[in-house]
Each structure stands twice: as C-alpha cells, then as structure tokens.
Amino acid sequence: ETGVTQSxxxxxxxxxxxVTLRCSSQSGHNTVSWYQQALGQGPQFIFQYYREEENxxxxxxxxxxxxxxxxxxxxxxxxxxELDDSxxxxxxSSPDRAGGYTxxxxxxLTVV
Amino acid sequence: AQSVSQHNHHVILSEAxxxxxxxxxxxxxxVNLFWYVQYPGQxxxxxxxxxxxxxxxKGIKGFEAEFIKSKFSFNLRKPSVQWSDTAEYFCxxxxxxxxxxxxxxxxxxxxxxxxx
Numbered sequence: 001e002t003g004v005t006q007s008x009x010x011x012x013x014x015x016x017x018x019v020t021l022r023c024s025s026q027s028g029h030n031t032v033s034w035y036q037q038a039l040g041q042g043p044q045f046i047f048q049y050y051r052e053e054e055n056x057x058x059x060x061x062x063x064x065x066x067x068x069x070x071x072x073x074x075x076x077x078x079x080x081x082e083l084d085d086s087x088x089x090x091x092x093s094s095p096d097r098a099g100g101y102t103x104x105x106x107x108x109l110t111v112v
Numbered sequence: 113a114q115s116v117s118q119h120n121h122h123v124i125l126s127e128a129x130x131x132x133x134x135x136x137x138x139x140x141x142x143v144n145l146f147w148y149v150q151y152p153g154q155x156x157x158x159x160x161x162x163x164x165x166x167x168x169x170k171g172i173k174g175f176e177a178e179f180i181k182s183k184f185s186f187n188l189r190k191p192s193v194q195w196s197d198t199a200e201y202f203c204x205x206x207x208x209x210x211x212x213x214x215x216x217x218x219x220x221x222x223x224x225x226x227x228x
Contacts, residue, residue, distance in 0.1 A: 033215065042202055042218035043156070056215050090156065092216075101216065103148075103156040 004029075004104035006091050012110045018079045021107045023091030025072040032074045033101065034066060035090040043090055049074060078109075086111045114139045116205050118219035125193055126227050133188040133222050135203035143205050145186040146216070147177055150200040159201075162186065173197070195228045 003026040013019050025032055031050050035043035045058035049068035063079040072093070078085060088108050092101035119134035137143060147159040160171025167179040177188045186203060203219040 035216075042220045043216070045215040045217070048215055058215065092156075100146075100158065100161055102158070105155040 004091060004093050004102050006089075006104035006107050008107060009105065010108045010110075012112060013081050015081055015083060015111055017081050018077065019081060019109060021076040021078075021089050021091075021109070023074045023076070023093075023104055025074070025091070025093035026095075026102065027072055029072055029093035029095050029102070031094045031101075032068055032072075033092045033094075034074075034076045035092065036060075037088040037090055037106070039087075046076065046089075081111045083111050085109065114205065114207060114217050116203055116217050116219040118201075118203050118222050120222045121220065122223045122225075124225045124227065127195055128192050129226075131188070131190040131193045131197070131224070133201055133203075133224070135186045135188065135219060136184050137186070137203075137205045137217075138184065139205065139207055141207055143207055145177070145179060146204040146206075147171065147175070147186070147188050148202045148204060150202065150221075152199065156202070159188070193224075193226050195226045197224060198226045199224060 005024040007022045033048040034046040037043040046060050046064055047054055047066055048056040052068045065077045068074040088106040090106045091104045094101045115138045117136045145162040148156045149159050150156050159175050160169050160177055162169045162179045170176045175190050177186055179186050201222045204216045206216055
C-alpha cells in the first residue's frame with residue numbers, strides 16, 4: 001500500500017470510446033502527475049496538477065484531460081480512444097513540486 | 113530538450129556481485145535526481161533522491177548513488193546484489209523550475225536480473 005490508490009486496476013475499452021481513470025492521493029499531497037507507461041518503456045509525462053490547476057503538460061493530444069479535486073483525488077480522462085492508448089497509466093502525488101513522488105499501482109488500459 | 117539516458121538496458125548478475133547502473137542527463141541548470149525501482153508486478157517505488165548537499169546519497173535496501181555534476185551523471189550502485197533485487201530500475205530528473213519543469217523526465221529503464 002503506497003498511500004496512492006488508483007481505480008480500476010484493469011480496464012478494457014473499445015476504440016473510439018471514452019475512459020475515466022481515478023486516483024486518490026495522500027492528504028496534503030497538493031501535486032499530482034499522470035504518466036503513461038507502455039510495455040517495456042519508461043513512464044511518459046502526461047500532465048501535472050497543483051492545487052487543482054494544470055501546471056504542466058507533456059506531448060499528449062487534447063483528448064487527454066484531467067481534473068484535480070480539493071479532496072486530493074484526481075481523474076484522467078481520455079476521449080476517442082485509440083489502440084496505441086493501451087498502456088499502464090500511473091498516478092503520482094507529492095506534497096510539494098520538487099518531485100519526490102509516491103506512485104500508485106496503476107491502471108492497465110487495453111483498447112481493442 | 114531535457115533527456116535522461118540509461119546506458120544499460122539489460123543487466124544480468126550473480127548474487128553477491130557488485131552493481132553499477134549508469135544514468136546521464138542533459139540539462140545545464142539545477143536538477144533534482146531520482147532512482148525508482150519497479151519489482152515484477154508491483155508499483156514504482158522511490159529508491160533514493162538527490163536535491164542538494166552531499167552528492168553521495170544513500171537509499172533503501174543498500175543502494176546508493178553519486179551525483180557528479182561535471183559529468184551530468186547520477187549512477188546507482190550496490191556492493192552486493194541479491195536475487196530479490198531483480199527488477200526494473202529507472203533514473204529520473206526534475207529541473208528546478210516552475211510549472212512544466214517540475215515534471216519527471218525518465219530514462220528508458222534498466223532491467224536487472226540476479227541469478228541465485
């Protein structure tokens with residue numbers, strides 16, 4: 001148990017569908033980041049939220065969007081799913097913005 | 113653009129052997145450096161981190177890393193590996209800036225297999 005909980009753990013979706021992934025962080029962790037990890041690759045930064053505002057974004061299209069809530073939970077939404085979106089999606093939170101993140105176990109998304 | 117390079121993609125060692133995994137980054141300013149480990153079927157865990165101060169950092173499970181600023185390196189070491197160290201190891205960097213610069217930039221990872 002890391003203190004960062006992600007749900008669901010596994011998910012299968014059809015191409016073109018929309019998906020929402022959820023993350024619950026530790027109390028006081030004002031920064032949350034989302035990462036995509038393809039098989040055999042390192043995590044790729046999607047975006048980061050600090051105090052409910054997006055303050056950084058990686059090279060992902062606008063169909064990847066997110067929200068952070070006052071209760072330290074957050075969401076990653078992906079619209080118009082593509083086969084290449086199949087990956088492990090990781091949520092990581094930190095009490096500050098310096099990068100000492102705690103990671104959740106991830107959501108394994110499969111797009112068929 | 114900032115990047116992180118891990119030199120070894122796959123490493124195979126016998127128990128009790130010494131380990132050194134290379135990590136180099138490209139960024140001329142202040143950096144925060146991390147090593148994460150991902151055991152089979154488990155989540156990413158922080159092994160150690162460097163923000164400032166003593167460039168030799170000690171982490172969990174007997175791991176240490178040395179920040180050499182002149183070489184833009186942050187190599188991970190362990191004097192004697194165990195079978196339970198079999199895992200994927202990732203080097204990551206954040207730059208000391210606001211907003212987007214706080215993102216973790218990752219290496220591709222090194223897969224370590226320790227034979228008993």
